[in-house]
Amino acid sequence: MKRFIYMLAAFALMGAVSCQPDEEVAVHASFTTDKESYDVGDPVVLTNTSTAENALIAICKWELGKGVVSYETTPENISYDQAGEYVIKLTVTSDRGAKKSSFEKTIRVVDNNIRPVADFTWSPEKVVAGEPVQFTDCSTDEDGEVVAWEWKFGTTTSDKQNPEFTFAAQGATEVSLTVTDNKKGRNTKTVTIDVGRGAISLDLLWSYPYDDTKDAYVFGTSPAVSPDGEYVYVTSTGYSLVCFTKAGERLWAFDIGKDGASAENNSGSIKVQSPTPSVDEDGTVYALAGFNEPNKGAGGSAFYAVSGGAGGGSQVWHVNTGVNTSFRFLSPAVTEKYLFIVARNVPSGHQNFQVYDKSSGDLVDERHVNGGSYGGVLPLKNGMVIAGTGGSHGMRVFFPDGAGKWKFSCVKSNGREHNYGGSGKDATCEAPNGTQPASGPGGKVYILFQNQGVRADKSLGGGVVYCYDPAKTVYGQTPEPDWYCPVKGDCAQSGMGVALGEDGTVYAATQKTGSVAAHVTAISAQGVKRWEHAADGDINGVPAVDDQGFVYYNDRTTGKLVKLRPEDGSRVAEIKLADELRSSPTISYDGTIYVNGMKDDKPTVFAVKGAAEGCAASWSQQGGNPSKTEYMY
Template structure:
């Protein structure tokens, strides 16, 4: 089992109490002792041995004695500097460390730690079936691909490969097995993008092709209904779709045609902004559907565009720079926009006539993931440096779990559990405190973004021996988190529309 990379962050502020006891004038000027402590593991459970370890603080005087009070009903103590202790019951305990120097000067520091009840013997998540058309793709599904679910329960996913043999696949869930509805290569182009579903139930997907940049497929049989040409191609985009069926997406290339586009549900181009760079990112739509946010991956900045006519809402795009392809944008309940790059996670505030950076933090390549929101408001994002839990107010890191994540946007369920695919073929499930509660081996390469349905079923794509497979995972007493953005694209149709 892997371990959390960081140690305890205090649950409350540390109280420091000083007292001085001296017997003669010769020791009055001796520096007072000062120490702080942490524990590992960060989220202990009852019956688990905990290491308490202490270090002198900067400018501390020499420490002669260490004394711990663990706050349990038995009044347990220790005089070791770094003791081990086990709590036999879950609960919150106040731990006090007292340090003394040779003159009798003492200091106390205290912290509350929370001991969790033991997890169930087996988290109720199991693979019900796997399905594949056995098409060899030679590469992973990129664009943080995620399955989308129609109103009748049909699951649609992509098998993306170089050349003209990429497919959109429709699958019927038969409970304990899956049945092919159709597999369409009607577009005849590479599909390094995730699909979305419009209000009429049909499928939209971008393609790496100048003449088939945006496409609409009939959900009934996979037939091509229309294609839109932009004289350049599209990658790492999931089309955003508003309640009227209008479609929004960016382009891949940095050519004169590189930019952002909108289409009607019938395939008529509504507006475009071109010769402005590449947009390797999935756009999002504000809750009132008046604004579309795009991420320009040339300059690492967010564009706010009026959905109706394509005029820029902000004359100056806003962002922290260092753009890189692959991010899936998301929006919080207060309108904060989140995006990821190779070096950052960034929060942007829409202030009406302009935008502003709310906060930014450094990460180890979260560019091919995106930010999702748990039921208590915490943020989760995948990166090559691990799964991160962030505080939404300032971006501070709550915890990090050491797995490598690429091409997977996490998803959060109603109980606050986080699902995310790794680069080693596993779908991992974590509790809100960062403890791993399940690891399902699905393949030998990248596992893409999971989608959680109302009954808690999880659908996810994974690669094994260059074959893309779709998995159904049943989870008891679950469903998507009641939050503004619980999964990629906000919902099971990947429409990218924010919630009020």
């Protein structure tokens, strides 16, 4: 074995000795270009023609100008994007002896390229946060073609020719497109897009705790807005009527309990229901005060007219409505000459449905409603008035009976057979329970009742919505509904009701009952149920509809303002505002949403801004409009 290894070593030594170290090693760097002059962006074709003698070329180093170096044998895809003279240098190194040789050549690059023109469009033209936007490249290149695109949407980039992009937030955002042509010419277009508030946008503008009265509470009362949209009015069971500017500045407070009205119930608590103020065309604010369980409030409940606006806060008139009078779920309805209210309890010798001259505060008429009233009064342009009753008595229908007078449709003053929500018999009717009725442009009336099984089986829903046409309602005859639709949830004494979209869709809010969730239900103008939305918590109020058709409600339990899509009732957005919301959202004339509720045990008003620019041109909310006048059609 050792002999074999010695023989291999000998042969290797003989091979080394036989090499000729005297042979000269040489390398010669050389290359050619396909042209001497190039346009900007043209490819430069290099051909490596270097040679070596008695060796191989081990390394090729190309210096291509402007610090660009390549170690390829023959570089490809070489071009220059600026005009000028460029020195190309090739240095080759042999594999033996590290012999080097260099060769360089100067080429000329001229700029005859016409730059591309960057351009683009987008759709929809009005961009809002949260909604996709399609961007379309419209760039052109006169002497070639665009081969690359670089988009910038703020800090986000895309290399697609026609990207789709969704802006996450509203505000001014720069969008730029840089295009590159086949000769590496570049051009950029930049625009600033004003991204509006999208459907997902719900931002708190301001909030303000407005009543320090011990145990003051918000239940039923909701914000009212002046017709010019400049002022917001709120109350609570602390009995202060407080005025804010739309920017959130507190201007003044008027004591609507100063004449002895009491919010106490029989247990001595003021955590009770209270009404909503309303605002007249001239800015006068009308407010009611008095829960007044029997023998509470020795001074009597009160009805006030108060001057509004920046210089307001002064009493115009005051009416003592009686020691026992109780106001629950309503706002004073305001017509051209009169104010309409309903009360739960009234002193002996008086009636629950009352009409006042709005300039003087004088009582001009009063009529009986069965069982008193938990609220809900609706004067119509034809002179009829629909008024809520107490218990299972339906809604009273009053006809005009001369100047400043009204008469009940039924011959018997306490009969029920001609009430809305009845069966045509002096028997059980549907229960309004302080429901807030609504009317539409065609004059029809929409009412949510607690379902008593008068027409719809109770198993189909704890609530039932009726549609009546007052034009078909004849004095002294039983009114027949155009349609009725049972809905899930309940309509107990919690200020429930309906609002209307501009397309006639009826939106009804019901509260939780047993294992059945609180719901918002959409019903077509023909009475067909379109969708149902189950709330996370409970609802104590009326929905509201904005000018884009979106539907809002206050979730009592979660303290959230919730926004729904009108097509299917899906949740679009929500914002946590309070610890408890037992009120209805008010959408102002400019789209600002005002909500009041309890936060940190204090009545607090909140201003929220979304994408809306106004309320729907319909009975869009509690009271019909932001001023809560209860009078539109």
